[in-house]
Amino acid sequence: MDPLDRGIALGPLGVSLGQLLLVLAMVVALIVGTWVGSRRQVSVGDVLFNALLIGLIGARIVFVAHYWQSYDTFWSWLDIRDRGFEPLAGLVIAFIYLAWRFWQQPAMRRPLGSAVLSGALTWSMAAGALTLTAPHGASLPSIPLADLDGSPVALPTVLQASDRPMVVNLWASWCPPCRREMPMLEQAQREREDVSFVFVNQGESVDAVETFLQRESLTLDHLYRDPDMSFGREVGAMAMPTTLYYDTDGQLVDTHFGELSRATLDRGLERFTRPSR
Structure with missing residues (x-):
């Protein structure tokens, strides 16, 4: 699993390490910018917040424009719970805004430059450390699961x-975003015969799973239980929902922490059709 996409449960909320690093980088940038700016009586806090906001909005707009056919309604464009962003586009847009403020206000250049540089260094060093220490080439675990009849199942065999x-x-079933995304995943399982969709319930009884399926009128193939959540721990899923993409060789090619929309699912499925480098 991509270390930046690893989920962490904070009470009822789940956040990714990437999101926490973004907050950390922003805090460092604010501290440095405030310290340098105080000696020149210049405030850069508003500019930094605006750059972050403009970058996020731009990243969302570019993502929606790319996958607009996967969204059913206008309101779904605004639902950022699917984490549908184009990071590179957001960075470019934020940089253009910051460059404009550099040119417009010369007195702000030193504190703003110091803030941006410190935030970028914080992000790159922390993200680099996580990436270097994370295992690479993760393969599909062979940890035994169980179907609803209690028979043992190993996902490498299914693959x-x-x-x-x-x-x-x-x-x-107790996870609200899991419940919201399940009908969409059921539909995708029916439509995509070229991909196997597997659903691994974490830590619930057969009765709880069957009650949920009946209540929501869901029919899912390849539905298995992970009673002691060993599979989840093995793949590093510390919060739910977590979605993992494995190629035909059983190698992990992409991950998504948090709720899926059809657009973010389609983005992940594109990894199966991209030529390997």
């Missing part, structure tokens, strides 16, 4: 039998 790439969704 080999299907000879198709696999999307593994870790979920629980």
Whole structure:
């Protein structure tokens, strides 16, 4: 799993390490910018917040423009719970805004430059350290799961039998975003015969799973239980929902922490059709 996409549960909320690093970088930038600016009686806090906001809005707009056919309504464009952003586009847009403020207000250049540089260094060093210490080339775990009849199942065996790439969704019935995304995933499982969709329930009983399926009128193939959440711990899923994308060789090619929309699912599925480098 991408270390920046690893989820952490904070009470009822789940956040990714990437989101926490973004907050950390912003805090460092504010501290440095305030300290340097105080000696020149210049405030850069508003500029930094505006750059962050403009970058996020731009990243969202570019993502929606790319996957607009996957969104059903205008309001779904605004629902950022699916974490549908184009980071590179957001960075470019934020940089253009900051460059404009540099040119417009010369007195702000030193504190703003110091703030941006310190924030960028904080992000790059922390993200680099996480990436270097994270295991690479993660393969599909062979930890035994169980179907609803109690029979043992190993996902590598399922993958080999299907000879198709696999999307593994870790979920629980008590998890609101898991419940919201499940009908969309059910539909995707019906439509995409070239991909195996696997649903691994985390830590719930057979009765709880069957009650949820009946209440929501869901029919899911490849539905398995991970009673002691060993599979979830093995792949580093500390919060739900977490979705993992494995190629036909069982190698992890992408991850998504948090609620999926059809657009963010489609983005992940594109990894199966991109030529390998």
